[in-house]
Amino acid sequence: MSQRTKVIQLYKTLLFMGRDYPKGYQYFRTKLRRAFDKNKTETDPEKIDKMIGHESPKMAACVAVIGKDNSPKYIKCADEASALQFHYKVHTSIDIIEEKLNVGNKTTVDIRDLYLGLLFATEEYKIYGYATNTKIKFVIVLQSSNVSLRDNEVKMIFKKLHAAYSNAVCNPFYIPDHSICQCWK
Structure with missing residues (x-):
């Protein structure tokens, strides 16, 4: 799976999880969008992998x-x-x-x-x-x-x-x- 696909999948997963956010879905979506926009110019594959790994905890230990x-x-x-x-x-x-x-x-x-x-x-x-x-x-x-x-x-x-x-x-x-x-x- 390419890094672009992983990032898109992470974004969709977080967006789905944010539907129950206490401050509301729109607030969560805005904050999520800003966080992803802040790093959209990153091109170093190692840094991208580190960010993807940091943002997505393992489902099961x-x-x-x-x-x-x-x-x-x-x-x-x-x-x-x-x-x-x-x-x-x-x-x-x-x-x-x-x-x-x-x-x-x-x-x-x-x-x-x-x-x-x-x-x-x-x-x-x-x-x-x-x-x-x-x-x-x-x-x-x-x-x-x-x-x-x-x-x-x-x-x-x-x-x-x-x-x-x-x-x-x-x-x-x-x-x-x-x-x-x-x-x-």
């Missing part, structure tokens, strides 16, 4: 797919240097997911709603969960500073992740109960 026997099928972290920390957070969240799924009174839990919501939060991260009817669990770790995502948007991310997982498992070359890393690369 870690994404994990956990099997029905609580074995990891897929764990991918944005920062591979701190992968061990995220493995710990993902495995800690499995206990909370199991608690939510094994509620004694099943009438309180809607079986059709697979989204488990916010499992727990730390100072740096928010951990969300999702479980399928076949007991496959999805965990997403988001940065706490990322306040732009609302609960229904996180739910949509899980639905898309579930669809991608279903496509990978439906691959005729997929071996059941194996890691899915080869399918998603």
Whole structure:
């Protein structure tokens, strides 16, 4: 993807996020336009990449797919240097997911709603969960500073992740109960 396309995509994303700005959409749009106009003469590709990277935080710090026997099928972290920390957070969240799924009174839990919501939060991260009817669990770790995502948007991310997982498992070359890393690369 070219830098121009990345900048346009960033502008559109920020414009979309600004629709709920407390001071109003027009105020946000004016400020956004000024910020982009200020840097429109920049031609150094390294500076442009740095500005794009600075303005767009990573969506997810870690994404994990956990099997029905609580074995990891897929764990991918944005920062591979701190992968061990995220493995710990993902495995800690499995206990909370199991608690939510094994509620004694099943009438309180809607079986059709697979989204488990916010499992727990730390100072740096928010951990969300999702479980399928076949007991496959999805965990997403988001940065706490990322306040732009609302609960229904996180739910949509899980639905898309579930669809991608279903496509990978439906691959005729997929071996059941194996890691899915080869399918998603």
